[in-house]
Amino acid sequence: MxxxxxxxxxxxxxxxxxxxxxxxxxxxxxxxxxxxxxxxxxxxxxxxxxxxxxxxxxVVADDAPSPEQIAWSRQELRRLQVSLNALPKNLRDVFVLARLEGKTYGEIGVELGIPTQTAFSRMVRALSLVKDAMEKFEKK
CATH class of the missing domain: 1.10.286 (GTP Cyclohydrolase I; Chain A, domain 1)
Incomplete structure (x- = not known):
């Protein structure tokens, strides 16, 4: 030793x-x-x-996802993509900038030429529509 x-x-x-x-x-x-x-x-x-x-x-648990988890995650991603594609362009733009690019509402407002509050309101609306669409998928 x-x-x-x-x-x-x-x-x-x-x-x-x-x-x-x-x-x-x-x-x-x-x-x-x-x-x-x-x-x-x-x-x-x-x-x-x-x-x-x-x-x-x-005996250590394996952190790798199971084939079922992978399939479920891919299905959820497809559903999310369909939901995002169904959003009006102005809402989708705000969603993508905020959630995928990590921008603040102030930065989004500057980039899109809209007030910060409008960017926030559009994000709230986008999240509501995506949530509703995802819930509809679950009920099918």
Missing amino acids: ADDIVQDTFLRVVTTPSLPDQQFAQSYLYRTAQNLVIDHFRRERILTFVQDPDKVFE
Whole structure:
């Protein structure tokens, strides 16, 4: 274990983009080694909760979506696209600028040449229409 810590310390120090001044080099080296030792014991403490540490990753939940989740998400995206395409252009423009491009209502107002309050009102209307359209899809 000590050899591994020394090797890991060396690798950390060598790969550090900006090393400290020479007067702090020894402290930096010791601190790096100390942190690696602490990390090692933390991992050991966690692994004691698992009966077979070699199989620890077999019991970790997989974050990848299931085929059903992928199919459902694609279906929802298609429904959303249909809903957005059905919006009047002035509402769709505000929706796209706000939700897809992340612009503020002030920025949208400047870009579209409308007051900020109008941009906000159009967004409220767009969200209401999209929500209604998505609910209709669910009822089918």
